[in-house]
């Protein structure tokens with residue numbers, strides 16, 4: 001085994017910051033010691049003046065997702081390479097069962113895409129696009145045999161992924177039996193489709209109408225309905241994905257205050273970008289920021305409320321919902337009809353930096369930064385303490401972060417397979433310095449040394465937030 005010593009840095013964990021050296025043997029962390037106690041190792045990473053944090057865990061990505069007649073433009077290879085550049089060393093992607101397909105076939109297809117191609121470790125959630133006797137049985141099998149303990153359902157996209165309330169209730173009851181987490185895309189898709197048809201009939205075809213036809217009230221309504229349905233299913237664990245709006249957050253906070261098994265994530269795009277400034281960009285430009293749930297109005301309090309939710313733990317996790325589409329030939333499918341624009345924003349490379357900017361701006365503590373990007377997603381989805389923490393026995397997934405560095409986000413410098421950046425020109429007062437995955441140095445001194453095939457499939461246990 002080769003040893004690696006990360007020395008001189010400040011190790012950040014949920015319980016605080018501590019000056020410590022981190023000794024790695026092979027793929028695991030073996031000890032944290034007082035600075036200078038160990039002086040020799042096969043390899044030494046100097047972290048003096050820098051933060052040492054667990055590798056990021058992005059619990060929501062969509063590599064190669066088929067959507068709207070095309071595919072998300074990052075493969076598992078390009079997407080996990082970009083993740084590594086940005087300090088994320090674990091992704092949880094969504095295997096897809098579409099209506100009419102067998103769950104196991106969808107999962108097998110996802111394994112085939114990912115196996116041997118990933119630069120960092122990966123796990124799967126399973127999308128259930130057709131709840132019936134067969135897929136309910138498959139949920140048990142995935143939990144017991146495949147290390148998949150969370151299932152995403154959709155209250156939107158009728159005819160593609162949509163589940164009606166009866167189907168949702170049945171899946172929730174099944175999850176209550178087998179211990180799994182239900183993840184919910186909470187938007188009232190039936191009502192949204194009416195608004196979309198009405199807008200198009202009025203000739204309102206620009207990208208901003210994607211946002212206008214998905215009002216915050218329909219996210220709040222669906223979030224509330226999901227919370228009530230989960231209550232009927234004997235408080236089955238419920239996780240609201242890509243929460244974007246104040247009203248939905250209020251429903252989650254209320255459920256959490258009542259002691260319910262309700263959790264939620266948000267994404268960097270909802271913290272920084274808005275309906276008017278991005279989705280409302282002139283001409284067809286706004287198509288770059290078409291995603292669902294949509295960006296919200298800057299004239300309301302959404303962004304501010306989401307930062308507060310992160311501080312108060314009403315929002316537990318920040319994921320990216322990384323679902324990139326190129327502008328040319330992909331987003332352009334929706335010229336003249338916003339409803340044909342593929343939904344998604346690419347950001348897997350920038351989450352660690354964008355949330356660190358929240359620390360610089362006084363929105364989050366250092367400890368809360370690490371919790372929301374690494375520790376909590378690992379615990380939420382049954383990967384802790386293998387992932388999400390710097391501790392003896394954990395995988396040596398370590399990021400050295402330089403608070404004196406600077407990062408400028410641009411299509412010119414990013415590594416995602418996209419012809420534009422949703423965060424073009426954003427300046428971060430910090431920089432990912434060194435990235436280590438299971439003891440292998442993927443990035444150091446600006447030189448990338450990772451390779452496809454290094455990343456391994458992670459079988460997950462049940463969520464560790466449940467009694």
Ligand SMILES: [Zn+2]
Pocket residue numbers: 185241242292293
């Ligand atoms: Zn979704």
Ligand SMILES: [Zn+2]
Pocket residue numbers: 060062321323
């Ligand atoms: Zn998603």
